[in-house]
Amino acid sequence: MRTYETAEEALESPEYNEALTELLFQLADDDFLLAYRGSEWLGLAPHIEEDVAFSSINQDMMGHATLYYKRLEELGEGKADDLSHLRSPEKFRNAVLLELPNGTGNYLEKPNYDWAFAVVRNYFYTLAKKIKLESLKTSSYVPLQHTARKVLMEVNYHLMHWETWFNQLIQSTEEAHKRMKNAIDQVWEEFMGVLSTGDKGDVMARSGIIEDEETIKKRWISKVESVFTQSGLHLKEKPQMKSGNGRNGEHTPTLESALDTLSEVYRKAPAQGW
């Protein structure tokens, strides 16, 4: 299979470039939105040690999003800051699961956030992220191979972190167990959106940018199956995508309000230095 060493090479093939930018937006927007949701937890985590660790992870994820936006910048899609702060919601390619709020309330006022949801969403997402990154290590787009290797180094630590939380809470008090099961159900309803590579997925796989969706899904499901078995849980039917496929620009209204917050200051004067 042909490899593309630089952005210039990728740009010579419009079909390749289209699938590549699509995937980069998926990767960037996933991390951008989940890092944002994580940062809303700042100062509210169950204990101070976790506040420090969680904010470190969110910072890493925001950094990963930045790396992908920079790759898009190289491909002529526009400035990384404009891509992250000025696109309209339907242009975002993140999975719906990652835009959903942490619970009820607002991060500044009466946040009634659900730690079980944070743990399950982050754990399952990080599992999927690692599987995708492993696949990207042999991507036909060489700059993406480099990014994937860099990101993987940090993701391995994130995975250990969330795995520990998941196991500790699922095997603990009755209340914790119940809350975790509720959170799993909630995450399950939308998780297929994380595993989807969207309408352009076939081209991505055919041109070797990332492996096909079915392979990624199988790996993820088999991993989650073993996690469930260890915890005495049962894998139900396949995960769903109840609120639509974010990879194709389908989103909930919560994305729009998230983007309003994220871009509140930048929008005042995007041309200015900040």
Added chain:
Amino acid sequence: MRADVLFEDMTEEEKYEHFMDRIDAGEKIEADDWMPEDYRESLIRLIAMHGISEIMGALPEKEWVPKAPTLHRKLAIMAKVQDEMGHGQLLLRVAEDLMAPLGKNRENIMQDLFSGRLKFHNVFHMKAPTWGDAGIIAWLVDGAAIISQTMMLTTSYGPYGRALKRICAEEVFHAQHGESIILAMAEGNEEQRQMLQDSLNRWWTALLMFFGPKSKENTGSSHQDKNIRYKLRTKTNEELRQEFLTKYVPRIWALGLTIPDETLHFDEEEKLWKYRDPDWNEFKQIVTGNGPQSKERLELRRDSYENTRWVREALSSQKKAAI
């Protein structure tokens, strides 16, 4: 110390004398060393207040973490607020060791915060309504903190001094991050410059208050004399405030900003900054939980603490099961 008498056989007075000899000789006191209850209490008050201020201090800046204008600023402010939480954790660990012989722990610190017994710095009771405030906090509040914490580096209590060494190193980065935000806005358009000036106007009095009253006449109580005797600190509140003014007033002026105090000037004869004294009654109101944003911040902290109680219970039940 009388070499022929074992330490544990000494009377309380002798122990106290020995302790003060160590203080006067510039020795560092460690967590397991004998110390007068008065010294222990002063330390707990000081360090718990410092630690909880770092944690409560994360809240006004947290408001601006998601809203930080660019990816670069988002990353920088995330790192900064994470550092502040880290400082809080480091300091609470130091305080916890001091509290252990009294049968107290972190839960007591949190409950003291919620009940208002444990105070936190006046600056963190203030509203931070714009991105300009995020800049002013990082530049000037952290700048003020560097001045008071650098003075404490030589503190007689070893564990506190060591924690401060690390904290000070990180605070320098914070102040640079703040200065960079301020510079970008000062060089920006009219709206950005106005936003910055408004933030400075909002924060100026709080910054002067940060160092505390000149003397106990201003508030009715002050621990600074005792803390100096124990060599927990080496300078007075006013000396620190003067250092702050010397360092920052010229820089603020150089940016073309106006300091909202027309009486502010450097008196060449006295070699002192003259400024309009803040209203120390207001200060007292603020630090006792009646500041503009005190109630909201405490509620946020208390609600989230209650909200995640089930998590801490789950973790401690596991710990018990493991034993």
